[in-house]
Structure formats: structure tokens, C-alpha cells
Amino acid sequence: MATISTAQKAKPATPNLPVPLADPAPARHPHAVLDRAARAALARLTGGVSPHSIVAAWQDWSLHLARSPGRQLELAERAQANAGKLGAFAMSEALAREAEAPFAPKAYDHRFTHPGWEQPPFSLWKQGFLAVQDWWHAATDDMPGLAKGDADRARFQMRQWLDIVSPSNFPLTNPEIIQETVAAGGRNLVQGAAHFTEDWLHTLLQTREKPPEGYRVGEDLACTPGRVVFRNPWFELIQYDPRTEAVHPEPVLFVPAWIMKYYVLDLSPGNSMVRYLLDQGFTVFMISWRNPGAEHADWSLEDYRRNGIMAALDAIGEIVPDTKVHANGYCLGGTLLAIAAATMARDGDDRLASITLMAAQVDFAEAGELLRFVDDSQVAFIEDFMWDQGYLDRPQMTRTFASIRAEDLIYSRAVNRYFLGREDLPTDLGVWNGDTTRMPARMHSEYLRGLFLENRLTAGRFAVEGQVIALKDISVPLFVVGTETDHIAPWQSVYKTRLFTDCDLTFVLTSRGHNGGILSEPGHPNRHYRIGHREAGALYTDPETWLARHDPVEGSWWPELSDWLAGLSGEPGPPPVPGRALGAAPGTYVHQT
Template sequence: MAKTTPKPVANLPVTVTAKPDEIVPRPVAHPHKNLDRSIRAALAHTTGGVSPYSVSQAWNDWALHLARSPGRQLELAECAQTNALKMMFYATGALSGKDTPAPFAAKPHDHRFAHDAWDNPPFNLWKQGFLAVQDWWDHATDTTRGLDPQDAERTRFQVRQMLDLMSPSNFPGTNPEIIEETIREGGRNLIEGASHFTEDVMQTLTQTHKPAPEGYQIGTDLACTPGEVVFRNDLFELIQYTPKTKTVRAEPVLFVPAWIMKYYILDLSPQNSMINYLVGQGFSVFMISWCNPTADQADLSLEDYRKRGVLAALDAINAIVPDQKVHANGYCLGGTLLAITAATMARDGDDRLASVTLMAAQVDFAEAGELLLFVDESQVAFVEDMMWEQGYLDRPQMTRTFASIRAEDLIYTRAVNRYFLGKDDLPTDITVWNGDTTRMPARMHSEYLRGLFLENRLTAGRFAVEGRVIALKDIAVPMFVIATESDHIAPWKSVYKTQLFTDCDLTFVLTKGGHNGGILSEPGHPGRHFRIGHRAPGALYRGADRWLAAHPSEPGSWWPKYAAWLGRKNPRNSPLPQMGNPDADLAPLCPAPGTYVHQM
């Protein structure tokens, strides 16, 4: 990657509130401090963006509290003794041929030991020994009185990373599946795996972008819902989709995806495209396709994404479909941005929104899951220094963060399959999309990390837009909020707290799946279920666990419920709108999916 000229991103004004409505500019740093930043940026590249201070602080906090707690030490010694006795009893039974129940079980999401041969000696002993050590460390990193809960979680996370690295499933001599495959293939699997390893190393070193495999071409197989790009600026392209019905609902729908991903997660293959589904249901749909920022766009801010992004898209839609309100739908970070935009519009008397939908999007970050383990003052400063040097947070740096949260599956299981079993990655639409990553502009990502993740200003009444604080309670239009059961990026209870900070008519859906899979829940998808509930305007808040107990699971997809909800909020039909509006300088520029989606 070419060396870019460092940009003084940290010297830009940042909202630091002494009084709620006051903006205090951050003092300009002394030029000599750039030397410190350059050194920290170089260190950040070697550590993958992880602050060594944050790591050592967590371990010091844990160790010091354990050292002054003799009762806790005795408890852990007893736990170790109990686990050792369980292992001794199990090993004795297993080696003597008895059917002895296994004392330890892998966690529900851990599939490393699913092969039947892991239940045969000696592999069952290695498996149980690993799980026994994992069980002890889970107890050892429980919160101790006086220990910062975040430091306890950090130590647990770091121990899990180390244990995942040393798992017997990772080594050819201790993994029965690798041994069986090597015997069956005569070692050809290892040769094929070595080829895969060389290919991946070269791609990592050169940072080349893999071309989409055959059958997964963007615009032909993926992101292939017909439409036109009707507006473009340096930040985004606006896609208007071609109607499939004789008439459409009068009020259009605008999707605001996250800028951390390519938009076509919502328009994958035709059968699981949410866009294609809604267009087929008679809705007039628009989509924002964000640019993939470069170092020259390091100064893009959250305000740019709000004003020159969402509001500019609304302006264009109002010119194409005049005199109609817009149903806005935000996904992931796009939902957070949409909530900020909707609250600002409500504060300023802008009534162009008809409803707001938030999909796997957080407005409160106090319970943001394991991503919070990467956010403290030292860690944010470390990432800021790295972005200061290169102008953005690069694709591999974000990918490593998300992969480490589920390292046993996303890193080690894939490595075993690819390098030891010789299996090539089978492409699917979602894995192709997952590899089509984007960058994050330095200033915007810094504002996001500090203002939302680190300081949680939005729900604390300290998030200012154009010099004045906004409040989510000002949003009066109906809301539809979707969370997913196994989301490790936006945990469902965190998404659920949207109900705590709003007073409007709100429908909440909890659906099976993860951050992406739960949203891609098309009708006919096997094994899907969801829960749905309604909160009337001004109703009292009900906690997440009480809500869960009160709303039974329903089989199938939540999409029809959402289409019906949109239909009730948008009952009138109208003739097909024109594609763009040449009279308003919004003539179609090119067919969907446009040009920004192809940016590397």
C-alpha cells in the first residue's frame, strides 16, 4: 500500500460538553507530539491496532485483586482440584473401556470437536483436558469484588484467544479428522493446504482484493435488482429501484446501510434480497450506496454522513416523489446514523419522515457486547494514531476485530479446513459479500468511537448536532426495531433498549440468527422463527427479559410482518413514479448497482 501523507485528524474540533449545549474546541496539539503519534502508529501496525497498555492494565487489575483475595485463591484451587479429579475419573473409565459420561462439554457455538472420532481415545482425553482448562479459566476470570467488570471480561477474552490458539483441534497430530483425511488422501490434503496457505500469505502481504468467483458477480448475480443511480456526490450514490407492480405505495422507502459494509447485504441473491422482496410487494424503494473512502477523504465526519448523506438522499427523493413523506430504514451503523438524523429532524421541525426502522442498530452502547472490550481511552487513542498516519481504518484491521470475537470458528476452524484438510472455501453470496470489505474515514470513525462507544453521548443527553443537543424522545413517528438473537455486534438486549429512550409507537421484533443472517430471513428460509410485540406511545418500559417471556415464538420469516406494517403506515397506492427527475438535475446516471459498489 502506498504511503500517504499524515493528516492532522485529531486537531479537528470535537464536541466536549461542559454544558449540554456548549461546544468546546480541543486545543491544537504541539507539533512535537506528532513524533509520539508516529511511533504509536508504527506500534499499532505491529499489534494489529491493540493497545498494549489496555492489555496490561486489564491483567494487572485482575492479578492484583486475585493476589489480595486468599478466599478467591482457595476457591480456584478447589475448582482446579475438582476438574482434575473429574478428568482422572473419566480417563480411568475411558481407558478401561467403560462408557463414562464426559465431564465437560463444548460451548453451544463451538463446533471444533463435532467429529465423531473426538469421542475415541486418546482424542477424547485431549478434548476433555482442553475443556477442563477452559472451564477453570472461565471461573478464574469471573468478576471479583473490586475488580473492574470490563477488566474481568478483557482477561477472559484474552485467555480465550490463547486457549483457542492452543486447542488440540488446531494441530495435525492431535486432530483425528486431519489424521483420517491425511491417510485417506495420502497426504494430498496437506499439499493442497500448503498451496492455500501460500496463496493467503501472498494476498495478506500484497493486500490484493480477490475477484468474485464465477456465479457471484456484482450486478449480475449479486446486487442485481433492477434500478438506476439517480444521484451521486463524493459520499454516496442513490439507487432508485424499478417497480415490479402496476402501482406502488405512495410513500417511498429509503434504506440507509452502514458504511462499514457494502450495501448489497440487503440485495444479495434474488431469493434472499430484502430489496427485491419489498419491490415485489409494491413499495417504491431507494438505497444509499456509500463510497469506499480513501486517504483523501480522511476528514469526512459523522456530520457529513448525516447532512451530505441521509439528508441529501431525502432531498433527492422529495424531488423525484414530491409531496410524500419517506419511510426510512437504517441497518447497523446506518440505523444509528438514521436515529441521530431522525432526532435532529424532530428537534428542527422537519417532518419529512413517515416512519423509522432500525435493523440490528444500537442507540445505547452501554451493553454493546464484546466490541466494548476494544474501546477505552488508550485503545481509542491507539486506533486514532494509526488512522492519523494512513487516513482511514483499513479493511484487514476491522476484519481482524470482528473475527477475533468468534476466533474458534472464524479463524481456527477455517484455518484447519483450509490448510490441513485441504478444503477450499466454498463461495456463497454472503461469504463473497463478507470479503468485499470497506474502509472507515479517520475523523468519522474517531467521532463514532468517542462520541458513541466510549462516551455513550446519544442516550446520555450529550450528543450535539449543529451546536445543540438532540433527544431520541423527540422522535414522534412510528418505529419498527429488529434485533437478532445471536448478534455479537449489536446484542439484542442492547438493541431492545431503543424502547427505553423513545416514547413513540414502536414495534419490536426479535428474530433467529446473527447480525446478518437474522436480517436475511426471507420467506421459506428453513428453521426461522421470530417474536414480535407492540408498545403504544407513552407506555411504561418493560425490561428485555419480561418482554421475552411475554412474547411467544412464531415460525417463519419476519419480512411479511414488516411489509404488512409498512403497508398499514402507507396504505395509498399511486401511479409508478418516474425514474429520477431530469427537471431537477436528477436524471438517471447509470444502471444499478452503480459505480461506488465496485470501489476497492
């Protein structure tokens, strides 16, 4: 077992008032169970979306608009201007004159890329849709007194409704569908109907498609050789086989999020972060979380810390004794790692050599588009939903993430699959993205309330074992990674780790999104990053200023991480003796459905 300092065992002399993660609920009348069952039944009908949150957002918006005659005139003028632009464009189209389109889709919106959308009447339908979209975007902008969350929710919900009626979704108004139907003699519609039936049956029966040939877990994906060296009900610990004759003495422990399977970090051999670090002379361990069921409904966030990260450190200490560990947390795993590290710092546990946080938030005040799904009513609705089934299941989470970019992830895919009759092209990231897991009811409730909704971690109100923890207690070096187009953990939110810590910190901002920005192996085309270093105790710099001061560097950020870890590690020597094998990697938990 790794050596633990005396301070770790000592209890603080000053009493600390406990701040529980989840406030104890007051005693309720037995009839409250009936209420909760009714709400859970309604939640099933709505897919876990709270009708009250929707109504409240629009009520707040409409009441504030009703008392703002100036804003009403502004919107009326915008509608008149948009109609004028649209009329002028239509006249130019009718006279066969060259005219610049007055409205353009967002950069991420690929529904109108087919050349047919530039020809009448499709061009007019496209511009009409974008004109209405532009007006509603302005109409749901901030107003004095209007809650920012309600404005964002109203805008998001209207965008969802507009996406449903987009001309790109209907065969008679989409030139690409018409062209394909004529060319294929209607076979595309027959094939699309077969795809729709297949998908409908999978949804109805809650079954999973088998991964396509060439994308099997353990054979093509998650295929870096290793062994399971520890297992408990929460996770399996994988130790990977060394790929160099000499390795640094300090091992690397990956803590992935349990909302997805771990192997996004060991995807294909060419883009596996695990394999890359092995090739750089590191010993690598990986936590592979269990996919929980209804019987695990009472698993808490504290269970994942204590029986997950801390148990993994104990197991590594048995295999590599008296050696500190480089811990790396991804997404929600990074948030939990920050909690564990702050707790260890408070208790004098000095087993960490460094901490890497990849697309992980410690402060949720600016948590991006997911905030549109979180308020008190919505969280209570989800809690009732989970109370009924014991967990948050795959379809609910998949719908939430897909709706953030519904243009591409829902409607463009539906058009391609159901009207154009095209098969989904498999990719390693796509197969992993579909291999989702469940979230235990208690843990997910604690995460939504304690972290996402109440932001307790950076507010000084997050308690572990009855005592508040503080991120400022962390003294080991930090390597923090944000991604430019992340809609799950926006980089400005990830950057705020600098605001709540005082230790030596390196911040990297990489191109692409939440997953694509992390999977940025050397040699990957069209990748760049920015990197900056803050010495311990230095003054804070806001994200916009930081961005202006750091120029992009072409290529992968992985070598920066490897060099940073090597600089905090000892001289390479013989690889450690591997732990007792309980089975070959990738283990058994990764195959749970």
C-alpha cells in the same frame, strides 16, 4: 422538493450550549507529533491492539485476585475438581467403560464435531483442553472491585490464547487431519500448503480475490434492476424499478452501514429485502456509500448525516414530491438514521413517515463483545493508527470481528483450508462479508469516542449543529429489529430503543445473528421471531419480561414489516416517474476496492 414545515426553518429562542461531538484538542508541543508517529508505528506492529489495554486488564485482575484469598481457594478447589473429573474420565477410557464426558464445548464451537474426538487418546486431549478452558472462564469472572471491562478483556484474551493451543489446531493431535492425510496420501497437506501460500500473498500484497463464478456483483449479487438517480462524493442513490403495477405513494429509503457494502440488503434474488419490498408494492431507494480513501480522512459523522441521509431525502423529494418517506437503517446506518431523525424532529422537519432500525443501537452501555476492544487507551491507539494512514482499513476490522468467534471464523477455517486442503465453499453472504470497506479517520474516531465510549446519544450530550438532540423528540412510528445471537449489536442493547423513545414502537426479535437474522426471507427454513407492540407513551418493560411475554412465531418477520409499512402508507397507485438515470444499478461506488 418535499414540503417542509415552518417550524423546521425557525431557530429556537432559548439558547443552547453547544456540546461538540469531538472535544477540541488542546494545543500540543511539536514534539507530540514524534510521539504520535511512534505510537502509530507500534500500532502497525500490533495490528492496532493497544498493549497498555492488555497489560492494564491483567494487572487489575491479578491485583484483585491477590487480595482475595477466598477466591484463590475457590479456584484451587475448582482446579482440583476439574482434575478429578478428568482423571475419572481417563480411567474409564483406559478400562474401555462407558463414561459421560465431564466437559462440553460451547454451542457455537464446532472444532470437536468429528467422531474421532470421541475415541482415545483424542477424547482425553479434548477433555483436557475444555477443563482448562472451564477453569479460566471461572478465574476471569467478576470480583468485587474488579472493573467489569477488565474482567471481560482478561477472559477474552485468555480465550484467544487457549484457542491458539487447542489440540484441534495441530495435525498430530487432530483425528480428522490424521484420517484425511492417510486417506488422501498426504495430498491434503500439499493442497493446504498451496492455500496457505495463496492467502499469505494476498495478505502481504493487500490484494483481493476475485469473486467466484456465480457471485459477481451486479450480475448475481446486487442484481435487482434500477438506476442511480443521484451521486455526490459520499454516496450514490439507487432507485429500483417497480415490480408491481401499483405502488404505495410513500417510498422506502434504506440507509446501510458504510462498514460494509450495501448489497447485503439486495444479496441474491431469493433473499433480497429490496426485491421483497418491491414485490409488496413499494418504491425503494438505496444509499450506496463510497469506499473512502486517505484523502477523505477528515470526513465526519456529521458529513455522513448531512451529505448522506439528508441529501438522499432531498433527492427523493425531487423525484416523489410532497410525500413522506419510510426510512430503514441497518447496523451503523440505523444509528445514524436515529441521529438524523432526532435532529429532524427537533427542527420540525416532518418528511419521515416511519423509521425502521435493524440490528442498530442507540445506546452503547451494553454493546456486547465489541466493548472488549474499546477503552480510552485502545481508542487513542486506533486514532494514532488512523492518523498515520487516514482510515481504518479492511484487515483491522476483519480481524476484530473474526476474533469474537475465533473458534469458527479463524481456527476451524484454518484447519479446513491448510490441513484438510479444502476450498472455502462460496456463499452469497460469505462473498459480501469479504467485500469490506474503509472507515475515515475522523468519522471513526467520533463514532468510537462520542457514541461507543462516551455514549453521548442517550446521555443527552450529543449535539448536531451546536444543539443537543433527544431521541424522545421522535414522534413517528418505530419498527425495531434485534437478533437473538447478535454479538455486534446484542438484542438487549437494541431493545433499549424502547427506553429512550416515547413514540409508537413495534419490536421484533428474530432468530440467528447480526446478518443471518436480518436475511430471513419467507420460506427460509428454521426461522422464527417474536413481535410486540408498545403504544405511544406506554410504560417501559425490561427485555427479560418482554421475552417471557412473547412467544416465538415460526417463519419470516419480513411480512410483519411489509404489513406495518402498508398500514402507514396511502392507497397504491401508479409508480412514480423515475429520476434521471446517472447509470444503471448497482452503480459505481459498490465496485470500489
